[in-house]
Amino acid sequence: MREKRPVIALDLPSKKDMELFLSHFPKEESLYLKVGMEIFYQEGPSIVTWLIDNGHDVFLDLKLHDIPNTVYSAMKGIAKLGVALTNVHAAGGKEMMEAAYRGLKEGTPTGQPVPKLIAVTQLTSTSDEQVKEEQLISVGLNDSVRHYATLTQEAGLDGVVCSAHEARDIKEHTSEDFVCLTPGIRLASNDVGDQKRVMTPSKARENGSTYIVVGRPITQAENPYAAYVEIKNEWNGEND
Numbered sequence: 001m002r003e004k005r006p007v008i009a010l011d012l013p014s015k016k017d018m019e020l021f022l023s024h025f026p027k028e029e030s031l032y033l034k035v036g037m038e039i040f041y042q043e044g045p046s047i048v049t050w051l052i053d054n055g056h057d058v059f060l061d062l063k064l065h066d067i068p069n070t071v072y073s074a075m076k077g078i079a080k081l082g083v084a085l086t087n088v089h090a091a092g093g094k095e096m097m098e099a100a101y102r103g104l105k106e107g108t109p110t111g112q113p114v115p116k117l118i119a120v121t122q123l124t125s126t127s128d129e130q131v132k133e134e135q136l137i138s139v140g141l142n143d144s145v146r147h148y149a150t151l152t153q154e155a156g157l158d159g160v161v162c163s164a165h166e167a168r169d170i171k172e173h174t175s176e177d178f179v180c181l182t183p184g185i186r187l188a189s190n191d192v193g194d195q196k197r198v199m200t201p202s203k204a205r206e207n208g209s210t211y212i213v214v215g216r217p218i219t220q221a222e223n224p225y226a227a228y229v230e231i232k233n234e235w236n237g238e239n240d
């Protein structure tokens with residue numbers, strides 16, 4: 001079986017910074033890269049096509065959350081870029097998620113695969129306390145995440161963004177092949193930063209994560225490639 005690649009969050013301010021970051025990796029290595037708001041709003045869609053043309057897979061993380069018609073139209077445009085994966089916020093509702101999926105399917109050029117679509121449940125920077133006190137969701141974080149996951153499945157999407165803490169429970173309430181993409185991944189030695197629900201790569205694997213997303217532990221490392229390899233090895237169980 002092919003080695004699983006951690007998804008690297010390219011949270012960098014410009015293409016120049018991104019090229020400098022990628023220069024630490026062997027030229028021939030195909031990476032799974034997450035393009036998020038920070039770099040996308042500076043460089044635009046051309047950053048995505050540039051990465052794909054250079055042999056990488058791209059998760060376009062723009063977390064769409066708007067009325068169904070707007071999300072439908074935006075997804076039609078995203079579908080033309082050739083990304084492997086993209087996302088919306090589940091809090092936008094079932095109708096919005098259905099519209100997003102329709103947009104992606106209708107916008108994908110003939111003969112190309114439709115990008116996978118996943119929905120953010122509760123951000124990994126959110127705690128149980130915040131869910132109850134700020135969002136007034138009295139059932140708390142775990143029930144809220146499970147609820148958004150089942151709603152996402154009902155809308156026909158491929159999976160969710162959640163923390164690795166919830167991945168096992170979500171798979172039990174949806175299906176084993178329902179994608180659980182989990183940011184908030186840290187080695188035991190890393191700073192947690194603003195993340196609240198964190199887990200190590202090996203625990204995430206044990207708990208059913210489909211993909212792990214890692215940003216600062218790699219982008220801010222003194223040796224980004226060494227940090228990537230360490231995380232990838234732990235994610236693949238090579239230290240077990």
Ligand SMILES: O=C(O)c1cc(=O)[nH]c(=O)n1[C@@H]1O[C@H](COP(=O)(O)O)[C@@H](O)[C@H]1O
Nearest residue numbers: 009061122123124161183184213214215216
């Ligand atoms: O959708 C995401 O990718 C995402 C969802 C979420 O709940 N939490 C979360 O951290 N992310 C993204 O995952 C990345 C995590 O970065 P680090 O905390 O630096 O590893 C960031 O780019 C976030 O935008």
